[in-house]
Amino acid sequence: MKQYNFNKNFTDFRKNLNLAEQDKLSLTDARKIIRSTIRVTFNEMPEKYFTDNVQIVLTEFSKGSDKRIKPKFRTQGSFVYNTINKPENPPIQRMDLDDGVYLPLSYTDNTSDNFQQSAKIVKNIISNCVSDLCNDKGWTLETNHSKCLRIIINPTSHIDLPIYSIPDDQSNTIQQDSAEFSRMEGLERVLSYNKAEDVLLAIDNGWIKSDPRDIEDWVKDTKDRFNDFIYYSRYFKAWKDHQWNESKFSSIMIMAGISQAMSEIGYSKNDNVALNLSSIATSLKLYLNNAGINHPVKTERMDGDLSNKDEIINRLDDLAMNLFTATKTNNTQLLIDCFGDRFPNDTGNVLNTGVVAPAIITSSEPIRQSRSDFI
Structure with a gap:
């Protein structure tokens, strides 16, 4: 019996799924503007978004002499893994770029009430400053996602902003990644780091332990295998x-x-x-x-x-x-x-012209017989 392969079809299919250069440029240009806006908010004009009460809470966790938090950034997810596809059904489906916002904070007890409160505070600050940016750019901000802020750039693409805290004495792990970013491609450009030990993700009611680099390590290891x-x-x-x-x-x-x-x-x-x-x-x-x-x-x-x-x-x-x-x-x-x-x-x-034989997978678990159980 003849056996047919569609390997070339799949290669060409993959090309049809690739993002156009203009799509990539639109996402990376928006990322640059968003990063700049957040940096300016924390470093140059905190008085616009920081009330006195907010400043008191955040000062407790700011170690620098000027008591200002200096955000760092790190792209993650499918844009880095090279698994991102052009959407088939926009705007319901969109290209997404996840850009982690890392806030170096000084703390000894990450379960204290004040520290848990700081998650909501920094999320609100970033939400307010990017909301103003969205109004200027004609973008749309969505704040109903518990683990990130979402900025819809156009009908086919959005940028997610998960917000993390990282111990300030380990913030160099993010700085190093930023320096490497422009000289490397895909996963290779973000996997050069000394792993921070206590990365926390801001959600609606506090911080939870979550380091996206655990997934990145796994993707890289699986890709190598x-x-x-x-x-x-x-x-x-x-x-x-x-x-x-x-x-x-x-x-x-x-x-x-x-x-x-x-x-x-x-x-x-x-x-x-x-x-x-x-x-x-x-x-x-x-x-x-x-x-x-x-x-x-x-x-x-x-x-x-x-x-x-x-x-x-x-x-x-x-x-x-x-x-x-x-x-x-x-x-x-x-x-x-x-x-x-x-x-x-x-x-x-x-x-x-041999016998058609699919790749074989065996398992100790029982298999539900159906019309596609060919083996």
């Missing part, structure tokens, strides 16, 4: 965006599931990309049906709160089946149905 990890993540993200305008089946959850599948003892990579993706889709379905998708840096499952889990499992079933069937029938439409019109409508190439 599996060369196709980033590419496969982009394909599955594009599949998700074609299937749903909005979904709680998050990008990081998808990436964790892909890593979990590729790390299985029985995983054997095939030269046929469609067969690899079919096998991984089957594994994702298996995880959702049983023990779950494991968090990459925490000891917990990520999919416990998925409200439409059965629907996701069914569509993963369809994805696995279509990918596998396309390699036998050379039917590109099966792949377009899964990934959308951005997937090239070109016929596949004959790979060989």
Whole structure:
């Protein structure tokens, strides 16, 4: 039986998902303006946004001689991982750039009432100053996200601002990253650091322990182990965006599931990309049906709160089946149905005349039999 591969189609598909240079420039130019606005607010004109009561609270945690907090910045997320895709359905879906705002603070007890209160204070200060900026630029500020502020730049893109505190004696770890940023690409430009020990994220009612560099380390390690990890993540993200305008089946959850599948003892990579993706889709379905998708840096499952889990499992079933069937029938439409019109409508190439055999994943967990369980 002939076996067809669509490796070139997937390569061209990836190119169709790439951001245009103007899109990247729009995001990075906006990031530069936002950073400058926040720096000026804290360093040059605090009197505009700092009431006397706010100043009293923040002075307690400001170690410098001028008692001013000097923000630092660090980009994180898909823009750094190189997993960002052009959105299929804007403005519901948008390109996003996550730019962490790091505030060097001096404290000995991060559970004190005053310190917990400082999270709300700094979040309000930054919200107020970027609100004025948004009014000037015609952007839109969203403050209803518990873990970040969101600035909508245009219908296709937004910038998220998670706000962190970092011990002031460890703030050089952020400064070093900023210096390296302009000379390096992707993950490499942010992974050169000495890990800070106590990075906290501002939420609505205080600080919680959260260091995005834990995820960055994991992405870098997984990428080093599996060369196709980033590419496969982009394909599955594009599949998700074609299937749903909005979904709680998050990008990081998808990436964790892909890593979990590729790390299985029985995983054997095939030269046929469609067969690899079919096998991984089957594994994702298996995880959702049983023990779950494991968090990459925490000891917990990520999919416990998925409200439409059965629907996701069914569509993963369809994805696995279509990918596998396309390699036998050379039917590109099966792949377009899964990934959308951005997937090239070109016929596949004959790979060989042997038996079609997908990458194999074995598991100690029981597999729910269905029409896509080919193995």
